[in-house]
Amino acid sequence: MPQPLIRIALTGNPNSGKTTIFNQLTGTRQKVGNWPGVTVEKKEGEIFKLGYHIQIIDLPGTYSLTPFSTEEIIARNFILDENPDVVIDIIDASNLERNLYLANQLRELDCKVIFALNMADVAKSRGYKIDAKKLSQLLGVPVVFTVGNKGQGMTELLETAVEVAQKPLSIPEERRVRYSKDIESAISELREFIRSQGDVPLPYNQRWTAIKLLEDDRIVKDRIKEATGGKSREILNKTEDLRRRLMSRFDDEPEIIMTDERYGFIAGIIKEVMSTSTFQRIDMSRNIDLVLTNRFLGFPIFIFFIWAMFQITFSLGAYPMEWIDAGVVGLSTLLDTLLPSGMLEDFILDGVIAGVGSVIVFLPNILLLFFCIALFEDTGYMARAAFLMDRIMHLIGLHGKSFIPMLMGFGCSVPAIMATRTLESRKDRILTILITPFMSCSARLPVYIVLAGTFFAANAGTVIFAVYLFGVVVSILSGRLFRTVLLRGEDAPFVMELPPYRMPMIRSLLIHMWDRSKLFLKKMGGIILAGSILVWALSSFPKESRYSPVYEAQIARITGAYAARIQTADPPEAERLKLEQEELIQKLSLAKEAKRAENSYIGRIGKVIEPVFQPIGIDWRGSVALLTGFVAKEIVVSTLGVLYVAEGDAESEALRHALKRSGITPLSALSMMIFVLLYIPCLATVSAIARETGSARWAVFNIGYTTAVAWGMAFIIYQGGRILGF
Ligand code: GDP
Ligand code: MG
Numbered sequence: 001m002p003q004p005l006i007r008i009a010l011t012g013n014p015n016s017g018k019t020t021i022f023n024q025l026t027g028t029r030q031k032v033g034n035w036p037g038v039t040v041e042k043k044e045g046e047i048f049k050l051g052y053h054i055q056i057i058d059l060p061g062t063y064s065l066t067p068f069s070t071e072e073i074i075a076r077n078f079i080l081d082e083n084p085d086v087v088i089d090i091i092d093a094s095n096l097e098r099n100l101y102l103a104n105q106l107r108e109l110d111c112k113v114i115f116a117l118n119m120a121d122v123a124k125s126r127g128y129k130i131d132a133k134k135l136s137q138l139l140g141v142p143v144v145f146t147v148g149n150k151g152q153g154m155t156e157l158l159e160t161a162v163e164v165a166q167k168p169l170s171i172p173e174e175r176r177v178r179y180s181k182d183i184e185s186a187i188s189e190l191r192e193f194i195r196s197q198g199d200v201p202l203p204y205n206q207r208w209t210a211i212k213l214l215e216d217d218r219i220v221k222d223r224i225k226e227a228t229g230g231k232s233r234e235i236l237n238k239t240e241d242l243r244r245r246l247m248s249r250f251d252d253e254p255e256i257i258m259t260d261e262r263y264g265f266i267a268g269i270i271k272e273v274m275s276t277s278t279f280q281r282i283d284m285s286r287n288i289d290l291v292l293t294n295r296f297l298g299f300p301i302f303i304f305f306i307w308a309m310f311q312i313t314f315s316l317g318a319y320p321m322e323w324i325d326a327g328v329v330g331l332s333t334l335l336d337t338l339l340p341s342g343m344l345e346d347f348i349l350d351g352v353i354a355g356v357g358s359v360i361v362f363l364p365n366i367l368l369l370f371f372c373i374a375l376f377e378d379t380g381y382m383a384r385a386a387f388l389m390d391r392i393m394h395l396i397g398l399h400g401k402s403f404i405p406m407l408m409g410f411g412c413s414v415p416a417i418m419a420t421r422t423l424e425s426r427k428d429r430i431l432t433i434l435i436t437p438f439m440s441c442s443a444r445l446p447v448y449i450v451l452a453g454t455f456f457a458a459n460a461g462t463v464i465f466a467v468y469l470f471g472v473v474v475s476i477l478s479g480r481l482f483r484t485v486l487l488r489g490e491d492a493p494f495v496m497e498l499p500p501y502r503m504p505m506i507r508s509l510l511i512h513m514w515d516r517s518k519l520f521l522k523k524m525g526g527i528i529l530a531g532s533i534l535v536w537a538l539s540s541f542p543k544e545s546r547y548s549p550v551y552e553a554q555i556a557r558i559t560g561a562y563a564a565r566i567q568t569a570d571p572p573e574a575e576r577l578k579l580e581q582e583e584l585i586q587k588l589s590l591a592k593e594a595k596r597a598e599n600s601y602i603g604r605i606g607k608v609i610e611p612v613f614q615p616i617g618i619d620w621r622g623s624v625a626l627l628t629g630f631v632a633k634e635i636v637v638s639t640l641g642v643l644y645v646a647e648g649d650a651e652s653e654a655l656r657h658a659l660k661r662s663g664i665t666p667l668s669a670l671s672m673m674i675f676v677l678l679y680i681p682c683l684a685t686v687s688a689i690a691r692e693t694g695s696a697r698w699a700v701f702n703i704g705y706t707t708a709v710a711w712g713m714a715f716i717i718y719q720g721g722r723i724l725g726f
Helices: 018-026 070-081 093-107 120-125 132-139 154-166 181-196 206-214 218-250 254-273 284-292 298-338 343-360 363-379 381-395 400-408 413-422 426-438 442-455 457-485 506-540 548-568 571-599 601-616 620-628 634-644 654-661 666-678 683-693 696-723
Strands: 005-012 030-034 041-049 052-058 086-092 113-118 128-130 143-145 274-276
Touching (some): 005 018, 005 070, 005 093, 018 030, 018 041, 018 086, 018 113, 018 154, 018 506, 070 218, 086 093, 086 154, 093 113, 093 120, 093 128, 093 254, 113 132, 120 128, 132 143, 132 254, 143 154, 181 206, 181 218, 181 254, 206 254, 218 254, 284 298, 298 343, 298 381, 298 457, 343 442, 343 506, 343 634, 363 381, 363 400, 363 506, 381 400, 381 457, 400 413, 400 426, 413 426, 413 683, 426 457, 442 457, 442 654, 457 696, 506 601, 506 620, 506 634, 548 571, 601 620, 601 666, 601 696, 620 634, 620 666, 634 654, 666 696
Parallel strands (some): 005 052, 005 086, 086 113, 113 143
Antiparallel strands (some): 030 041, 128 274
């Protein structure tokens, strides 16, 4: 018999520990996606416990249920329209006052609510004592203490949720929210009026609808229009009347008055339920900040952390990289002996393995990079980095907050662009979105490792660091340019919130890395595999070129001529001749293959676009690789892998040897790295830009701008380098 279903929605202020509790409750049984229509992360998990099939949904973090941001609209619509069986509001107990605002708004809805007082440990260490029983009584909502990162209180939370879900909804008298006399009378008058209109179908409960109308809530107004059709005009007119009356009475917008009253109520609650012990523990966070955000030390320490991040990414990543590499080589050697020579073998070895294999070895590097970024976020250091960067960011007319998405851009531009949602000003947001793709994302890393490792072997690390730094500089300069030309405006003053430092949770870091690996492997099995196969097919056909017979004839002639000479020579001379012959034949075969490749379909495409890339020192193969990189940056490497690696060459480092032989110079390699750093972000990023700016025009602009900058910079570096004689 299937178990009955209970749906639990988790809501709460950002940073209150929602995701932590979600992970604790669901373990790894979770699905990550986006909310329909918008790219706000949607997490869902399901468990089978206490005799129920329990579905848990992690709603986006929000400070209130007033529709100011996408997050808030999603959270509210979910609670109102999807009717979860229970809503758990995760409250940061160490920040009770601010968190109770959302909690208080939840009380006004007709839904089953539980309050989880999370961060109970932090509250305690700060000397706050919270009387949960009294809080629960005063608000008419069950309250459970939890410590999310230690998993404390999880069982009780789940049991309470199930218990509440089983009982029918009853709103105790204490849960009713009261406003001051004038507001209450406006509410009743509006309800009265709605009732007098006869049988109007309201989308939500009557009192709440009336309150939201008085607050001029645009979404509720729209819903009323949809739901009540012709009657809506009278209702909205009446609302306007009442709003005007309140306005003249208070000399302020009703929504502001109501917000004030809610805060007043919360302040009262706090007085009732919370006491601060006189003995306060020394505030650890503040002490740490004395060093980390110090005027002189802060910045060098920050640079050190970033340097350490790249150091970890490369040095530590090198070991697992070798193992995977050995695995790939082993596999291809094995397949080489197992498979009969022919098309199938070519397809698997030169297409699939040369392509996917050349990228998959970078999984450890990418994971380590994401690990470091997650560590910055989880410990609370990210906010300090933003704080430190504030002054530099002001140079481009942005504030430090914009630096968080930029730093996340080292991982992947898509979540970074989504992270700009925390910026209030639309212009700031667009500006930040436009410059974030210059922060070199992890997908470009394989390109640098291959090129820098091959051509700057001893200084590869420094070169890569310089490339990253160059991206940051271009990003900042572009920001300055956009601010003066395109998106003029003052940066709004703001206070950077510095959340307390926290021990990162290994469990959540691991879940994050697991998510990332899944995404990466999916990309490997999907778009990169398909890309490699396509590039292989286009480069393998046609099998012959016009010149093939010429080369073959030459090879045959040489073989004949040498055979005669070897016959007559004495043994040591014969040995020498044999070697000479082999060398000549190999040269001719390579030349034949090169001609053939140029004549292949991809060679023809490359030849067409080559003139564009010639001035920046990139040959037709590099051009093709860059072209394919638009789909995803890793494909640049897999394309190089397929195009350069000679047939059947299964040794590790094959790509590097091939690149060395190919006529690429350190200077043209550098030019290519710079081009890859700056040019068109990948398809996923371009569509994220279009979605988040709400206009395809910005995405198109970004494509044009980045490509122009990339070409220009690569040109300066390549031609400049040549003039200087490199
Ligand atoms: P969300 O924004 O609401 O999803 O918050 P997260 O789940 O990402 O949590 C923010 C941070 O708080 C993370 O670093 C957690 O490890 C930490 N955290 C969560 N719950 C607790 C808790 O009860 N006590 C302490 N000390 N830290 C917590
Ligand atoms: Mg979260």
